[in-house]
Amino acid sequence: MSEAVLMKGNEAIGEAAIRSGCRHFFGYPITPQTELSAYMAKKMPKIGGTFLQAESEIAAINMVYGAAAAGVRAMTSSSSPGISLKSEGISYIAAADLPCVIVNIMRAGPGLGGIQPAQSDYFQATRGGGHGDYHLLVLAPNSVQEMACLTAEAFNLSEEYRIPAMILGDGTLGQMMEPVDFSLVPEPVFAEKPWAANAMRGRGAQNVVKTLYLSPEELEATIIEREKKYDIVRDSLQRYEAKFIDDADIILCSYGITSRIVETAVRELRNEGIKAGIIRPISLWPFPEKIFKRVRPKAYLSVEMSTGQMIEDVKLACECKAPVYFTGRTGGIIPEPSEIIDKVREIHREVC
Amino acid sequence: MTNKIILAGFGGQGILFAGKLLAYAAMLEGKYLSWLPSYGPEMRGGTANCHVIISDVPIGSPIITSPDALIAMNAPSLDKFENELQPNGTEILDSSLIPRSSGRTDLSSVRVAATEIAEKMGKKGLANMVMLGAFLKKTGLFSIDSFKEAIKKLLSEKKQQLAEANINAVRAGFDAV
Numbered sequence: 001m002s003e004a005v006l007m008k009g010n011e012a013i014g015e016a017a018i019r020s021g022c023r024h025f026f027g028y029p030i031t032p033q034t035e036l037s038a039y040m041a042k043k044m045p046k047i048g049g050t051f052l053q054a055e056s057e058i059a060a061i062n063m064v065y066g067a068a069a070a071g072v073r074a075m076t077s078s079s080s081p082g083i084s085l086k087s088e089g090i091s092y093i094a095a096a097d098l099p100c101v102i103v104n105i106m107r108a109g110p111g112l113g114g115i116q117p118a119q120s121d122y123f124q125a126t127r128g129g130g131h132g133d134y135h136l137l138v139l140a141p142n143s144v145q146e147m148a149c150l151t152a153e154a155f156n157l158s159e160e161y162r163i164p165a166m167i168l169g170d171g172t173l174g175q176m177m178e179p180v181d182f183s184l185v186p187e188p189v190f191a192e193k194p195w196a197a198n199a200m201r202g203r204g205a206q207n208v209v210k211t212l213y214l215s216p217e218e219l220e221a222t223i224i225e226r227e228k229k230y231d232i233v234r235d236s237l238q239r240y241e242a243k244f245i246d247d248a249d250i251i252l253c254s255y256g257i258t259s260r261i262v263e264t265a266v267r268e269l270r271n272e273g274i275k276a277g278i279i280r281p282i283s284l285w286p287f288p289e290k291i292f293k294r295v296r297p298k299a300y301l302s303v304e305m306s307t308g309q310m311i312e313d314v315k316l317a318c319e320c321k322a323p324v325y326f327t328g329r330t331g332g333i334i335p336e337p338s339e340i341i342d343k344v345r346e347i348h349r350e351v352c
Numbered sequence: 353m354t355n356k357i358i359l360a361g362f363g364g365q366g367i368l369f370a371g372k373l374l375a376y377a378a379m380l381e382g383k384y385l386s387w388l389p390s391y392g393p394e395m396r397g398g399t400a401n402c403h404v405i406i407s408d409v410p411i412g413s414p415i416i417t418s419p420d421a422l423i424a425m426n427a428p429s430l431d432k433f434e435n436e437l438q439p440n441g442t443e444i445l446d447s448s449l450i451p452r453s454s455g456r457t458d459l460s461s462v463r464v465a466a467t468e469i470a471e472k473m474g475k476k477g478l479a480n481m482v483m484l485g486a487f488l489k490k491t492g493l494f495s496i497d498s499f500k501e502a503i504k505k506l507l508s509e510k511k512q513q514l515a516e517a518n519i520n521a522v523r524a525g526f527d528a529v
Contacts, residue, residue, distance in 0.1 A: 006379055
């Protein structure tokens, strides 16, 4: 049994990536993500890996594109405004069906916004961010331990399905320290990469990685082919954690750091006799819609550090069979349990 | 049992390190814990604080809204957090840097001349350890011995020679209360 270590969330992602066989990291510093780049800068040279601080976010994501095309495990990380800059490259990587891991330690937007934690990039992460018909696998940890575990899973899943994966965290998770036990982190599972553009290696023909198709018919065929893969993922990769849902009148939905504040609130609500439950999506794409078909609450409450983005997926998942309410803070403010409790009491008076 | 501790002071006083040491000592005892720093466009001399939760049960929110202990190393920190303390909470104040006493009568408040004590020991930078010593005496959260272990384990190999001075400073704070 290995001993737990005390680490920041950002550092835990870095360590998990290295243990997952990632030897190529391309970054550009931005608060509140910088400790991840710093960790990689310190560790990669010692293990024969590459840490490269690019001249910009756009350069960094295109270096990931190149490294992934050559078949190695590659990673980049940033925070909200930097992810916007990377979005073009992310679209190219998705179009080229390449595996890689992109980390977004969210801060408040829009624009340069602020540097305090937020969850206002949900749409960007789950709907694309860049142009075209594509998806990322989006995983949302809510503890430092999960940041390590989901990073390892992101590498494995991304490679298995050849879909770029995103770890969606926020400034709180990135900055906070908790014990991490790396013996709980999944082992790397390396997929064969017969498609990699890594010299001929006895193959009869060159491997070419490209995203340009001037024939609409040819392009449509590649998109439809990719969509079939997305359908498999939609069905098989839904991840969530549910608590107290069996008898719940009101189910609170939240992910990431907010889910922990929600849990504190729900425990208090249960103590005062309000039947509140929790569905915490861990995969944001694919969204865990199946669990919503198995519950019958009188109302849902989506709690986010945004003005309401995931609420749309909650409405789609429950098919609006119960009213879906929203509460949250934005701009870098973290909601307090008392704000959530007040909102649930209000909903309880309306629907129960 | 859950302890919610806010440590606050100027940047450069070792506030974040002191918090990390509490968290580390908790980890060595197999407790649940979280450590959350303030972060911002800050610099030496600006304000710094961190939230440390130590518990026998898994921790929900790592953000502390009503602490049961405050370790304050400057006056602005006391002004900012004193009113958030729970009734009967514990307050450890560095009296070398905070001229006023507690503004509340429902707290267990201790004034320790931590910076002066540290200066007399030859290193002003150990004031954070003196504060932790006073905190341990007041709360009994950890024994000095288990804290000693935490200091030794937390310091990197290169910094092991500093362990002794840190431990002595903790002891000085412990004895000053």
